[in-house]
Structure formats: structure tokens, C-alpha cells
Amino acid sequence: MPRRLQRCAAVLMAGVSLLGMAAPNAAGAAGDSQRPTTFYNPPLHADFPDPDIIRVGDHFYFATTTFANSPGLTILQSTDLLHWEYVTHVVPRLDGNVQFDLENGGAYRGGIFAPSLRYHAGTFYVAVTPVGQNTRIYSSQRIEGPWAMRVLDREAFDPALFFDSDGSGYIATSGGWDGTITLLTLNGDYSKVTDARKIHYHKGAEGSKLIKRGGYYYLFNAVPSKLALVVSRARSLSGPWETRAQIDDTSGGHQGAIVDLPDGGWYGFVMIDAGAIGRMTNLSPIFWQNDWPVWGTPDAPGRVPATATVPIAGKPAVRPATSDTFDGPQLGLQWQWNHNPDSSRWSLTERPGYLRLRPTVANDFWHARNTLTQKGYGPHSRGEVVLDVSQLRAGDVCGFGTLGKFNAxxxxxxxxxxALQLGMNVIEDTLQGQKTEVRAAALPYAQQRIHLRTEMDFTSERGELSYSADGNAWRSLGGPFKLAYDWQSGTFQGPQYAVFCYNPQRSDGYIDIDQFNLRMD
Known part of the structure; x- marks a missing residue:
């Protein structure tokens, strides 16, 4: 079999393995049509935090936090709330802060948080507040973009964009765990704030979402100190508001809201802290009781079920892209750089069918630009890359592993x-800086190609690294290491797969990445 066909076959098998593993998260018993009738939470077993989901016609769209990853502000699409595909990144390149270029220590744990996605009068809108900057409103008539941007005159924490039935635009905002919810009124083209007033208070509230149903406005807020979600309702945006507790992390999650279905039903989406993998998004049926939304079902109210009836039956079992042969003219939407990349140091065209990474200048892994990442999936996943390392130069440090709290x-x-050599390090990011543990150093390696494997087991919260000369005989290197999520250190994300290349000095070396395969088993 020709080499290119071998590569495509390997990636196809990885995709089959991914779909086979994804099925338990999205499907249960099959009905007469052999389509799933139930699903298991979470539909996406990975770190997709701060969800906002809307429906436009027969499609759902899901916006999520991306921090300093570039391109930023990811949106996925689905026809059933269960099976998602990447559709766009709203922000091609982060701006407004030199730290987005990994200068002055970088912007890990900063960047883009909690976007608010809405659709009004034929246009998609996203409101987002990059950390330390004023709120931006992006707009496009196509979900794929391109997106125009307006910058407001203030910073609205976790903005909740809302369009009333008369077309008036508003942003509800509450942040810093203060609990004061402020309503900003926007002008006719949604480019300026014309009024700001306090409309409600709930101790510790943030992460607002605002919708309207019937004669009521509904305001959803996270209470992070309690890992809880509350809902408030009012006949007018100015209040008065009544507030009720909804759910918390012991019953399903603490930040989210609800979305309507084409048949008039409702489903809830909610983020839950889920251990080392980070923050995942659960789905739940919603029923209404005296014009209050209730999570779960009438038989089991007040909690997100582990399994439930599919919201919309009979849709194809698509999944987000993962594996890649780098044959296209652009990187797949599954990929993000750790910060804004140096575009002169990577290429998909210098050697067609390969991704070429040239070393960026950095003293260590944590501060190196052009680290290419994608999400780690649970419960267990395994990423493999095939590298041509024949053009490495002295001092180049290039390889594969994890990016997160523990960088192995x-x-x-x-x-x-x-001579070529292999090494294995585990770098822990702490509040005091990076702690490096050298597990293996200067192991001789004689081949010009190498297969590297990174395994993530979120059931044990451990990872393991191994290498192979041919992709068949594998040798573990360095032993197991921790997987962890931490909002105070690391990246504020679950562990990501990471391919990197750096050198403390300017180098004319490079690696060529032949393929990346992601498997789940």
C-alpha cells in the first residue's frame, strides 16, 4: 500500500475507534429504526467550559471558553444537541495584549472567557470580554464568518447578550462573585451602551444568561462559591425578580441555561467540574411547573439525569474532528495553538502532506510559542504522532505530550x-512557577522517524508516554504522571495533547509531522 494510503487508512481507523468510543456517551438502547433512543451524559467527554447554546432553525450552536488558545472562541454545531462538529473560531488571532503572543509571561488562564451567543434578525452575535479588556460584540450573517467586531466602552464580566422582541439589545452582567446584576442597554446597532442600571442582587452570582419565554424574562446565574445554578424571573427586565435554586455540581452542574427544541420542548445545558478532565457540559430535559423551569423529569426532578431520552431522534452520529493527516491547505478546526503562533515558524506547504514546525526561541516548554494543541478526551484516550526528526539541529527540543497543570x-x-536523543520531563505549573522533574534524559535514538504516544486515563487521573520506531513495538518512557485541572495554575483547562518545537537559540532545524491519530478505548 502506498505511504499516503497507509496514512489515510490509519487516520480512518482512528476515526472509527473514536466513533465507537463516543457511542456510549451519545447512545443507549436502539428503537425500531436502529437509531439511539437514549443518551448518556456528558455528550462530549472533554473540557468544553462555560457553555452557551442557541437554536437557529434546525441547528444548534455551542460557544465555549478558549482562554489564550489561538484561534479563539470556538463554536460547534449540531442537529440534535448530542452530536457536535466544529464549525468556526470567531477570533482568528487574539489581540489587545502582547501576552497573547506569549510575551511578558504569557496569558495562560487569561484570554477569552464565557462568550454569549445569540441570533437576531438574520445575524449571529457573540458578546465576550477578553480578560482585562472592554467587552466586544462580534457579528456575522454566516456562522462560519467572517465576523465584524464592535468594542464597547466598558468591561462587562461574563456578558449575557439579549435581544428583546422589539429588537432592543441588552447585556446582563455580574462578576467578581459580588452578586450585583447590572443591565446594560445598547443603542440601535448594538455598538454602544446607552444606559446601565442595577436590576437584581444574588450573593455570589456571575455567569449570567438571559432569555424570554411567554410573559417572563428568565435570568440564569452561576454561584461558583457553591458550585450552584440559580434562576430568577420577572415580568420586566427592570424587575422585581424572584429567585429560585436550580441545581449544583452534586445534581448536575453550576453554570448554564436552557434552549428550546423545534417541537416546543426545552433542554438544559450546564457545566460541571469533573476532576482532572476539567469542566464538561451536561444536558438535561427541562419541564415547566408554574412557569418555572425544572431540571430533570417529573419522575426525577431537580437533577441532571445520567441518561435520558434523546432530544431529537434519528440524527447521524457525527463527532468533532480529531485525527489529521495534514493534507489540507489549512489546519483543521480541532487544532489551536497555545498562544498566537509565529506564522513564520510553521507551514503546511513547505512539504505537502506534512505539518512543518520550526523551533521558536524559548528557554523552556511553558514559554514556547507554536505549541499545537487539541483537547484530551475521556474516559481514556490515546494520541499518536509520527515525526520526521531528520532535520533537527543541536539545541532543538521537539516532541509530544500534554499541556495543562502537569506538562509531561x-x-x-x-x-x-x-546524535539524536530522547528525554522525558514532567513540568508542574504552580503558583510559584514551574517545577521540572527529569524522568529520563539522553536516551540514544538512531532512527530518522519516530512514533510518539500520549495516553490519558481520566478514570485513574494518570497519563503515560511511550515511543516506537515503527508504530508497532512501543516502549514506555518515564513512568506514569498526574493528570489534573486547576483554575489557579496550569492553563485553567483540562489536559490537552501538545506537539511542540523550541530552541533557546535561533535555529534552522525543523520537524515534519506526518500524522496525528486519536483513539479512544
Whole structure:
């Protein structure tokens, strides 16, 4: 079989493995049509935090936090709330802060938080507040973009964009765990704030979402100190508001809201802190009781069910893209750089069918630009890359592993004498800085191609790294390491797969990435 066909076959098998593993998260017993009739939470077993989901016609759209990853502000689409595909990144390149270019320590745990996605009068809108900047409103008539941007005159924490039935635009905002909810009134083209007033208070509230149903406005707020979600309702946006507790992390999650279905039903979406994998999004049926939304079912109210009837039956079992042969003219939407990349140091055209990474100048992994990432999936997933390392130069440090709280990787280097070597380090990001544990150093390696594997097991919260010369015989290197999520250190995200290449000095070396395969089993 020709090499290109071998590569495509390998990626196809990885995709089949992914779909086979994804099915338990999205399907239960099959009905007469052999389509799933039930699903299991979470539909996406990965870190997709701060969800906002809307419906436009027969499609649902899901916006999520992306922090300093670039391109930023990811949107996925679905026809049934269960099976999602990447559709766009709203922000091609982060701006407004040199730290987005990994200068001055970088912007890990900063960047883009909690976008608010809405659709009004034929146009998609996203309101978002990059950390330390004023709120932006992006707009496009196509979900794929391109997106125009307006910048407001103030910072609205976790903005909740809302369009009333008369077309008036508003943003509800509450942040810093203060609990004061402020309503900003926008002008006719939604480019300026014309009024700001306090409309409600609930201790500790943030993460607002605002919708309207019938004669009531509904305001959803997270209470992070309690990992809880509350809902308030009022006949007028100015109040008075009544507030009721909804759910919390012991019953399903603490930040989210609800979305309507084409048949008039409702479903809830809610984020839950889920251990080392980070924050995942659960789905729940919603029923109404005296004009209050209730999570769950009448038989089991007040909690997100582990399994439930599919919201919309009979839709195809598509999944977000993962594996890649790098044959296209652009990177797939599953990929993001750790910060804004140096575009002169990577290429998909210099060697067609490969992604070429040239070393960026950095003293260590944590501060190196052009680290290419995608999400780690649970309960267990395994990423493999095939690298051509023949053009490495002395001092180049290039390889594959994880990016997160614990940054474990196998690096391929070339010594001053010209010999290739392997090393394995675990770098923990702490409040005091990075702690590096050298697990293996200067292991000789004689081949020009290498297969590297990173395994993430979120049931044990452990990872493991291994390498192979041929993709068949694998050797573990360095032993198991921790997987962890931490909002105070690391990246504020669950562990990501990461391919990297850096050198403390300017280098004309490079690696060529032949393919990336993601499997779940």
C-alpha cells in the first residue's frame, strides 16, 4: 500500500475507534429504526467550559471558553444537541495584549472567557470580554464568518447578550462573585451602551444568561462559591425578580441555561467540574411547573439525569474532528495553538502532506510559542504522532505530550556531536512557577522517524508516554504522571495533547509531522 494510503487508512481507523468510543456517551438502547433512543451524559467527554447554546432553525450552536488558545472562541454545531462538529473560531488571532503572543509571561488562564451567543434578525452575535479588556460584540450573517467586531466602552464580566422582541439589545452582567446584576442597554446597532442600571442582587452570582419565554424574562446565574445554578424571573427586565435554586455540581452542574427544541420542548445545558478532565457540559430535559423551569423529569426532578431520552431522534452520529493527516491547505478546526503562533515558524506547504514546525526561541516548554494543541478526551484516550526528526539541529527540543497543570512530554533532541536523543520531563505549573522533574534524559535514538504516544486515563487521573520506531513495538518512557485541572495554575483547562518545537537559540532545524491519530478505548 502506498505511504499516503497507509496514512489515510490509519487516520480512518482512528476515526472509527473514536466513533465507537463516543457511542456510549451519545447512545443507549436502539428503537425500531436502529437509531439511539437514549443518551448518556456528558455528550462530549472533554473540557468544553462555560457553555452557551442557541437554536437557529434546525441547528444548534455551542460557544465555549478558549482562554489564550489561538484561534479563539470556538463554536460547534449540531442537529440534535448530542452530536457536535466544529464549525468556526470567531477570533482568528487574539489581540489587545502582547501576552497573547506569549510575551511578558504569557496569558495562560487569561484570554477569552464565557462568550454569549445569540441570533437576531438574520445575524449571529457573540458578546465576550477578553480578560482585562472592554467587552466586544462580534457579528456575522454566516456562522462560519467572517465576523465584524464592535468594542464597547466598558468591561462587562461574563456578558449575557439579549435581544428583546422589539429588537432592543441588552447585556446582563455580574462578576467578581459580588452578586450585583447590572443591565446594560445598547443603542440601535448594538455598538454602544446607552444606559446601565442595577436590576437584581444574588450573593455570589456571575455567569449570567438571559432569555424570554411567554410573559417572563428568565435570568440564569452561576454561584461558583457553591458550585450552584440559580434562576430568577420577572415580568420586566427592570424587575422585581424572584429567585429560585436550580441545581449544583452534586445534581448536575453550576453554570448554564436552557434552549428550546423545534417541537416546543426545552433542554438544559450546564457545566460541571469533573476532576482532572476539567469542566464538561451536561444536558438535561427541562419541564415547566408554574412557569418555572425544572431540571430533570417529573419522575426525577431537580437533577441532571445520567441518561435520558434523546432530544431529537434519528440524527447521524457525527463527532468533532480529531485525527489529521495534514493534507489540507489549512489546519483543521480541532487544532489551536497555545498562544498566537509565529506564522513564520510553521507551514503546511513547505512539504505537502506534512505539518512543518520550526523551533521558536524559548528557554523552556511553558514559554514556547507554536505549541499545537487539541483537547484530551475521556474516559481514556490515546494520541499518536509520527515525526520526521531528520532535520533537527543541536539545541532543538521537539516532541509530544500534554499541556495543562502537569506538562509531561517526550522530547527529541540532537546533541552537539550530532546524535539524536530522547528525554522525558514532567513540568508542574504552580503558583510559584514551574517545577521540572527529569524522568529520563539522553536516551540514544538512531532512527530518522519516530512514533510518539500520549495516553490519558481520566478514570485513574494518570497519563503515560511511550515511543516506537515503527508504530508497532512501543516502549514506555518515564513512568506514569498526574493528570489534573486547576483554575489557579496550569492553563485553567483540562489536559490537552501538545506537539511542540523550541530552541533557546535561533535555529534552522525543523520537524515534519506526518500524522496525528486519536483513539479512544
Amino acid at each position: 512530554h517526550i522530547a527529541v533532541t540532537r546533541s552537539a556531536s550530532g
